[in-house]
Amino acid sequence: MVRLTDNDYGKSGVRLTKVVREGATQSLYEMKVDIRLGGDFERIYTQADNSLCIPTDTMKNTVYALARRESFDSPEAFGNILAAHFVESFAQVAWAEAAIEQTLWERISVDGAPHPYAFSGAGPARRTSLARRERDGAGVRIRGGIAGLEVIKTTGSRFSGFLVDEFTTLRETEDRILATSIDATWDFAARGADYNGAFETALRVIPRAFALHDSHSVQETIFAMGEALLEEAPALSSVSFSLPNRHRLAVNLEPFRMTNANDIFVPTSEPFGLIAGTVARE
Amino acid sequence: MVRLTDNDYGKSGVRLTKVVREGATQSLYEMKVDIRLGGDFERIYTQADNSLCIPTDTMKNTVYALARRESFDSPEAFGNILAAHFVESFAQVAWAEAAIEQTLWERISVDGAPHPYAFSGAGPARRTSLARRERDGAGVRIRGGIAGLEVIKTTGSRFSGFLVDEFTTLRETEDRILATSIDATWDFAARGADYNGAFETALRVIPRAFALHDSHSVQETIFAMGEALLEEAPALSSVSFSLPNRHRLAVNLEPFRMTNANDIFVPTSEPFGLIAGTVARE
Amino acid sequence: MVRLTDNDYGKSGVRLTKVVREGATQSLYEMKVDIRLGGDFERIYTQADNSLCIPTDTMKNTVYALARRESFDSPEAFGNILAAHFVESFAQVAWAEAAIEQTLWERISVDGAPHPYAFSGAGPARRTSLARRERDGAGVRIRGGIAGLEVIKTTGSRFSGFLVDEFTTLRETEDRILATSIDATWDFAARGADYNGAFETALRVIPRAFALHDSHSVQETIFAMGEALLEEAPALSSVSFSLPNRHRLAVNLEPFRMTNANDIFVPTSEPFGLIAGTVARE
């Protein structure tokens, strides 16, 4: 005999554009929303009984309808609206999550002035958020974040003093390129925090800490960035990082009777070190 | 004051080809390995002390060296060798994981006979495994799996009787296309199971169950596939599925004064329902 | 003063599923269609005059409407129908192209028998076609093809005797792995050829030639595959190949006091050699 031990489901990749007009100035939110629900859904799997099944197509419609009906100015706030809707509307929903990835646009500069309704893509980085609501009790969790923030420094990074075993060939270096794509997510110390302020602080502080920190490892850089962010963003209680080490390998030019003056490298995408860490207030 | 509350790290995307020769016949393993370690690494982050840091470059070398030194005939077995190596070699390692994705090749058929050393790509699906070792006690967990197994059926699927609310526009249907890309992972009831036998059984039973099941929902299809697999693979204790619903939407041909005889559809990639479930023996 | 010197436009990525039912057996065509038109469109660019502009949205609708109205059994035939439609319907269209990429599905085997309506993905390879019609005269060109046919051989390939200059470090080898992803397109000697027969022949002959050929270079393998295909497919007048060399690099195991018995390699995706050639009947 077998049984269903775990289950959840949802709609992923719901893409939304919302235009907000204030006088001659227009603003733009572009988001990709993933909805996920857990609860009393076992009979859908085991009894062909769909009576408690909220179709994922309805989840998609709900995203568009609530985007129209509700006011919000951040993905955290919109995600919270969505998660609350599902928990409050349906008794069978034990928990609901809304994960949002927001495309970043910046106003096109025309002769020094920001244009009222034209935008260009502001980098590969996306703003992220995750809102989760539980049916019972005070279960609300909202996280903010950023994904894919590409950074590189051509010096100010070293890696030495590491463990050496029979399989170690890496040489110690006191001067290397450090390149990564920063994924960070943060927890807020209290509900109703200034989500946009936190994001703007992160977008300013994290790259600055990356630039200024004299790095002995990707790990140490993570801690330095976390420390700097928590210092400048009092609304945050913790921040988690996940950083791939996008290695730049020095090219051996000796076969061509050249020296490599630490200036010619191969950027690699695989394999990559992947370093994670969470920094929290004590 | 802040502190480091969580951390782990590893090397991802270590690509490996191993050729095994037996007489005139050659076999081929192609794998992508991700190594991940947890343990006593806090000082790397907070003290610039790398003395306990196993470089991720060493992890990469270890994959190649152990691939050469050890014999194995499955990704589960190789992952177990790798995870055991890190836990057993380094006191600071509390746990180690090796996640492996194996590319599937099949021998090229030449006039009906399998060629001894030439292969063609056997579909978008990959074989997967995850081996995890804990330092203390009997902590070994090995999972097998498959990812990206694309299947579609043009009938034998319906979706009706679902909950209808203010945001529901989906119509009930008794005959729809069902298309998905199956990700499944399974647990073994005992160590040292026949990993290859389990994979081959899954590759045979899962698509068959998908084909034969008269589906009332993706959820029900998951349960049917899980039930069928556990029945035919006694070595498995449970199987988890995650299935995107790759919707095929009927095209409205009325503006062209045509009927759609349930034969013209738009395949969509986004948004998609994403349905998960685990089936286990009681 | 400036002027418009070249222009064309179209609709890309029109995804289509067509189900064909014959008794209890159902067949499935899944295609991605790109339509492209050239002609008398200059005023759209320079005069804000859209009166001759066929909207790309209409091109999309046309794909679905003609998929419903017309019978066809190959992407070549459907592409020809589409290209002819645009040239014949609109005087301003000087030429029309329909490029089609067909997903390959194979029937799921249930206890040895092909299932009547359930399919699994038949590999990463896609069938391709390009149909082009010119307004004036007999201008019809139809090409068939395959893209992304992954193949690998673990021996039977060498590379030596090549030019050596000041920047050469590659060593000659008499035994290497040869891996590639074959893109091939072919021309038909006459209109109305057996497009499906040609594709099936290519799918059988190209991998076989890859397997059997004792290769001195990717270039020589291209010629061998072209020669074999033209020999077995009399309907074809020429075939063009483009092959990336997906290098497998032997890992240096000497630092670990191991020899590499030509069995441990790193599969790489970048950089890659890219070799092209066309073989035609004299």
Place this chain on the structure above:
Amino acid sequence: MVRLTDNDYGKSGVRLTKVVREGATQSLYEMKVDIRLGGDFERIYTQADNSLCIPTDTMKNTVYALARRESFDSPEAFGNILAAHFVESFAQVAWAEAAIEQTLWERISVDGAPHPYAFSGAGPARRTSLARRERDGAGVRIRGGIAGLEVIKTTGSRFSGFLVDEFTTLRETEDRILATSIDATWDFAARGADYNGAFETALRVIPRAFALHDSHSVQETIFAMGEALLEEAPALSSVSFSLPNRHRLAVNLEPFRMTNANDIFVPTSEPFGLIAGTVARE
């Protein structure tokens, strides 16, 4: 009998990082280089004669060696160096191309000042160039360009007055969102032009023209951007654009008893209109 009618080959995806240090300030070039050669290579294909074959591995080495040995300050200049090297070094090379894609980095701002050696990714756009040299005569062609420049405007775009046929369902609109990802390449009127100046002008003028132009079609926007660029960049003789129309489709909210105040849209990636045009000086 068959023969080889066309052939060429090269190395693609050669990734390069070059660091240039001037005092305390460091600059960074990151490029992906594709080399392509045509010439007297037929015997490689047909005679297993590799004596005139320049290995693609050597091409890769050449990229790194010349990056070290030569000074350059633009991808156009480096591509020209590379293409010239192959034509001048090898009599069998009839033509050589170097296509380069440069990643765009901008200095991290630290308290308002640009950091001397730390950078963040400057958007999804990449700078591109193509240099081609012919063996005989004055054959040099150098193109500059940009790829993947994402832009969107929430008004100032309309599409009406287009041709209507039996398959047209698109409605005329006087106010729509226009979103695209701009690919542009340009020709220089003379050799040795100011490649960097041209790129900077394009990066300023193209988005500005996109923003300011009152668009009646993507086609008209192309012409407007080309006209603006040629006016401000006298070194350029022509510019070619290829623009996907990244449609934002208004969501039908009527089933939810809501109106769509032209503010809720679905961003789509497929299908997409693809519009091309070249603007040149008369």
